Amino acid sequence: MKKIFLLLTFMLSFVQMRADEGMWLMMLVNRLKGQDLQKKGLKLTAEEIYSVNGSSLKDAIVQFGGGCTAEMVSKEGLLFTNHHCGYGQIAALSTPEKDHLTNGFWAMNKSQELPAKGLSVRFLVRMDDVSNRINALLNNQMSTKERRDIIDAEYKKIQNENSENGKYTVVVRDFYNGNEFYYFVYQDFKDVRLVGTPPNSIGKFGGDTDNWEWPRHTGDFAVFRVYSDVNGNPAEYSPNNVPMKPKHHLPVSIKPFTAGDFAMIVGYPGRTNRYMTSYGIDQLVNKDYPGWVDASRNAMDVMKKYMDRDQATKLNYASQYASVANYWKNRQGTIESVNKNGTIQDKQKVEEVFQKWAQKPENKDLYGNVLADMESYYKTTSARGVERNYASQMTRNAKYISYAVSLGSAFKTMMNETDAAKKAELKKTLSERINTMYEKFNPAMEQEMLKTMVGLYKSKVDGFVASPYFQHINADLLDDVAKHSIFANRNSAMNFLNNPDMQTLERDALYKLGTGYVEDQRKLNDKFSAEDDKFSNINRLYFDGLRKSHPKVEFYPDANSTMRITFGKISTLPFRDDRNYHGVTNNFYTDLDGTVAKYKKGDEEFDMPQKLIDLNAKRDYGQYADPAGYLPVNFLTDNDITGGNSGSPVLNGNGELIGLAFDGNSEALSGDIVFEEEWQKTIAVDSRYVLWVIDKFAGAGHLINEMTIVK
Known part of the structure; x- marks a missing residue:
């Protein structure tokens, strides 16, 4: 039977807790009674998992680049x-x-x-609960604005109290739909360097075809190193910096494991909405995500057209294309998964229970209309939700819009500056910024992207919520709006910087298009601000009511890009008739034989280096072979993860690295909304394959010598 909620939290004993669902806050580990997970295979104490003063597991895990996770694997910052x-x-x-x-x-x-220019990693120093402090200042009679102003003011106080004059970054987040609050103290290191990466034909083997699918055969890993100043403090890049020494690094295991063995994952999951109502899910899969999928597909088609023509463009837009393609497939899969798994119907059953409780005399005044108000909100804002999805993909992919707005604003600031020295400094900064922005920019592709995405927005967004500027723009203008613009390319932007003129800027068609759209968005936000404020309060009350209507149930918090730990085991999926498992008979792993069996010479997704084929033919697996004789590549667990967990360490009970999480499976793409107990899996690359590629394929054995290898 599908679970909607995990019935017990860290505050209760592990005896009653299922070990798959839920992404748990690290500091709550010290409240646990660990007998049950110890029986399942956990050997670490709470202090070894999370400690403020001593070395612990948390000190080896970093947020990587703001959107992924990484782990320290040597005492030299690797x-x-x-x-x-x-x-x-x-x-x-x-x-x-x-x-x-x-x-x-x-x-x-x-x-x-x-x-790696612009890349940083973030270490968690400590966290703490400030729910009582903030909630003591709030009540249900406050308006949403009053509530927000008080919370924001308290956030600033907490940040000032804990930043130690800027030494640390302090982030305060709300949990449980605004019912609880925690703060997090971080230290950011900004000198990060690329050490090694396998070729695309290993690191992205299977491409978009295999993405979100099992079986996988992908060596999805890369190696970086973090540097600090000579005193171990964060520092901007300098050739004088030294490899930083983390408080803890993970031993890397090459020991065999099998289905049912204990596994845990620590990382920075981005966002889940496990407590979204049926009304929200209906809007998501029937209105919002179809818009996202449509807009993404159009953007991908434009990029692919130009990437196929030119290798430089292919490299310059590879990351953007991969990101759009990933979410395009995710959103489409979510639609299919929600419909197939009956997610909306399951949510409606939960809401029936809530409504019966809410209609009791003692609850009716505060909670009686919550679900009706929730339904009304989604009806009122439905078209706005569709607009947001087309708009997000338009502004994400049509760079001319954001370039015109951001650079135009910066040009105005410079021209309005009266102090000569400050003006010169602004000009210098702008020159560097222009060079960076246009360094890997294809004007022809960006012109077509602008025309395509604005045209799509005009044709698909309801006029009631659409940008008036875009709705009434002359279609012919989109054909060459950028060609004669200040922002057309690096040379034109630099020419304007050297000869700035306010009237020329304000007459620029691309500048007017961008600023017109931004102004329309501001007005649209104002138009719906009252509804959004109302929803914020309804959403908070709904979750508050859920907890009160289930007094024996403790609910885990949704993911929100804060460090979490999740417990589970090595797990299998049922074999499917439409898949080729290449001889694997226990469906929790894949091996190098299966990888080579997928080889298609010259194919963009399934080509592979000849050296990989030769090493496999010779069975040259070294110490990384499984005792059964194969070289493992990928494996499955039943841990609960989501976007942001990419790169997270998969650990055995001793806290040793056995793999890197990198994907989920198509059967459970509704996982951000509901945990699919039967189907939800984590796909990871085996640490033995990672080390084999580094050692045997790349010949970088010096990196192996730097790590702590557990045999």
Whole structure:
């Protein structure tokens, strides 16, 4: 039977807790009674998992680049993450002459490691619960604005109290739909360098075809190193920086494991909506996500057209294309999964129970109209939801819009500055910014992208919520709006910087298009602000009522890009008739034989290096072979993860690295909305395959020597 809620939290004993569903806050580990998970295979104490003063598991896990997870694997700052997490950095460091994305890259000593511009990693120092502090200042009679102002003011106080004059970054987040609050103290390291990456034909083997599918055969990993100043403090890139020494790094295990063995994952899951109502899910899968899928597909078609023509464009837009393609398939799969699994119907059953409780005399005043108000909100804002999805893909992919707005604003600031020295500094900063923005920019492709995405927005968005500026724009203008613009390319932007003129800027068609759209969005937000405020309050009350109507149930918090730990086991999926498992008879792993069996010479998704084929033919697996004789590649667990967990370590009971999480499976793509107990799996790349590629394929054995290998 499908679960909607996990029935017990960390505050209760593990004896009653299922070990698959839920992404748990690290600091709550010390409240646990661990007998049950210890029986399942956990050997670590609460202090070894989360400690403020001592070395613990949390100190080896970092948020990578803001959207992924990575783990420290040596005392010299070496880290593992997914290839797709480092994809943008690898592409940015590539040129047609030195194509690291296609051919791979391995630094044979530290001097060869490549600085990854703009990349940072974030370590969690500590966290704490401030729910009582903030909730003591709030009540249900307050307006949403009053409530928000009080919360924001308290957030600022908490940040100031814990930042130690800027040494740390302090983030305060609400949990349980605004009913609880925690703060997180982080330390950010900004000198991160690429150490090694397999070629695309290993790191992205299977491409979009295999994405979100099992069986997988992908070496989805990359290796970076974090640097600090000589005192171990975060520092901007400098050749004088030294490898940072983490408080803890993960031993890497090459021991065999099998289905049923204990597994846990620590990382930074991005966003789940497990407590979304049936009304919200209906809007999502029948209105919002179809818009996202449609807009993404159009953007991908434009990019692919130009990427196929030119290798430089292919490298420059590889990361953007991969990201759009990933979410395109995810959103489409979510629609199919929700419909197939009956998710909306399951939510309606939960709401029936809630409504019976809410209609009791003692509950009716506060909770009686919550579900009716929720339904009304989604009806009122339905068209707005569709607009948001087309708009998000338009602004994400049509760079001319954001370039015109952001650079135009910066040009105005510079022209309005009266102090000569400040004006010169602004000009210098703008020059650097322009060079960066246009460094890997294809004007012809961006012009077609602008025309395509604005045209799609005009044709698909209801006029009631559409940008009036876009709705009434002359279609012919979109054919060449950028060609004669200040923002057309690097040269035109630099020419304007050197000869700025306010009237020229304000007459620029692309600038008027961008600023017109931004102003329309502001008005649209104002138009719906009252409804959005009302929803915020309804959503908070709904979750508050859920907890009160189930007094013996403790609900886990939705993911919100804060560090979480999830417990589970190595797990299998039923075999499917429409899949080829290439001889694997126990469906929790894949091996290198299966990888080679998928080989298609010259195919963009299934080509592979000849050296990989030769090593497999010779069975040259070294110490990384399973005792059964195969080289493991990917495996499955039943851990609960989502986007943001990419690159997260999969750990055995001793806290040793056995793999890197990198994907989920198509059968449970509704997982951000509801945990599918029977189907939801994590797909990971086996640490033995990672080490084999580094050692045997790449010949970078010096990196193996740097790690703590557990045999």
